[in-house]
Amino acid sequence: METNLKASLIICTYNREELFVETVQHALKQNYPDLEIIIVDQTKEHTKATTKFLDSVKDKINYIFSEAPSITKARNIGIKNASGDILIFIDDDTKFDENFVSNHIAV
Template identity: 30%
Template sequence: MSSLSVIIATMDREEELYRCLDSIRAQSRLPEELVIVDDGALDVEALRLRVPQGVEFQYHRKSPPGLSASRNLGARAARGEFLLFLDDDVVLEPNFIEEISKIFQEDRAGTLGGVSGVIVNRRPRPRWFRAWAKIFFLDRGRPGELFPWGFFSEIGIPDRVVDVDWIPGGLSCF
């Protein structure tokens, strides 16, 4: 895989962000760059100490707050060929970046739009929501389906690479 930049938008969630950064530092394949866009007031030097050695670091403080604007700023500032967007509370498995790199390398036809991972600590949907989804055909059996009316089906926890219509914004690589 060519160069990869990790972009994290954050606001006033220092402990969660530190756990996220620790999981990046523990990766079997490190990113080339880490871009943090802060809508709050984090201690930049404390952040810098958590950045793995050899990884370029960019910090941008911005106002007013807004997740989409923060991600867009991070994307414009990043220099990597591939951009991995993480929510500040995401904790990656130690081989996550290595595994998504392999998926992009195997895409010889160049048809891959993006890659995500499995969010394992999500709370399951309440029983009433699952029943409602069945009644209104929001779960037609294909994981990650985006319906014409704007709803989408759950991706679940696949045991292989699956083709989906959408991926979660807080754990996505393009």
């Protein structure tokens, strides 16, 4: 596996509180060493629990708010803000293990 590649994991979300938090938790458990996590959030107002969670991980993610709900626009915003050699897009309700990114890089 070539490990000198930087990966950008891009999560676009819109109005999916609990599932979105779980997906971010899975993303934060990745074992790939050079990974940035980009969240493009189109949810206008979060619950207090989600806001508290996002605040607790703000140093580990690149959080971007986008007002216009559009998956295409959200993905393009993610691309523009990504610095990785490899871009991996996942939905806001995806569950995956800690090898998810490593397995993508290995392919």
